[in-house]
Amino acid sequence: HKARTVVRSGDLQFDWDESFELDLVCNKQLDVLVYSWDPQHRHKLCYRGALSLTTLLRQSPIHQLALKVEPRGTIYLRLRHTDPFQLYRRRGLPSLRGNVPALFGADLETVVTRESKGAPGSAPVPIILRRCVEEVERRGLDIIGLYRLCGSATKKRLLREAFERNSRAVELTPEHVPDINVITGVLKDYLRELPEPLFTKCLFQMTVDALGSAVT
Structure with a gap:
């Protein structure tokens, strides 16, 4: 990296x-x-x-x-x-806002339910994921090593805190976040800190079994 x-x-x-x-x-x-x-x-x-x-x-x-x-x-x-082992160990984080669970470290279902507030037809995707991916697609697809190049840790921390406060209100424009690698860093942090990975242990084992059957 x-x-x-x-x-x-x-x-x-x-x-x-x-x-x-x-x-x-x-x-x-x-x-x-x-x-x-x-x-x-x-x-x-x-x-x-x-x-x-x-x-x-x-x-x-x-x-x-x-x-x-x-x-x-x-x-x-x-x-x-x-x-x-300590850095990538998955564990939930304590609440940072009273009784409301933190964004980073909270499970997907909790985050999606909280953000949708029971509204029918809401996208089952956390706002942070949708907004970061949209911004990366808007101005980062031509950058070599987009997810390998690291942005400033200090600026990444500030952006994380902004998402924790209000995911909808975070400014991700080039004027507010000039370095796209700060955004990709926050995105990687969010996925890394999920209590359970997107590719769950159950799905992983099913995939391994399926590949094993296909090879034999």
């Missing part, structure tokens, strides 16, 4: 002050690349640094580093590793 900061300008020092959440899948090295951004032509690679994740994670889950980059310079960063 990849993460991309916002564009910063300066003479000798740059302060990004951003945080990202990256999924690691058999990753052994973290590469840090600094480009000179060009709105019309290919971006120019100016600085590059790398560090071994295998060595770091074996020592401690938390690190504060001064990474030397070539041909010269230093980037200061902080890394925190969370065990996948």
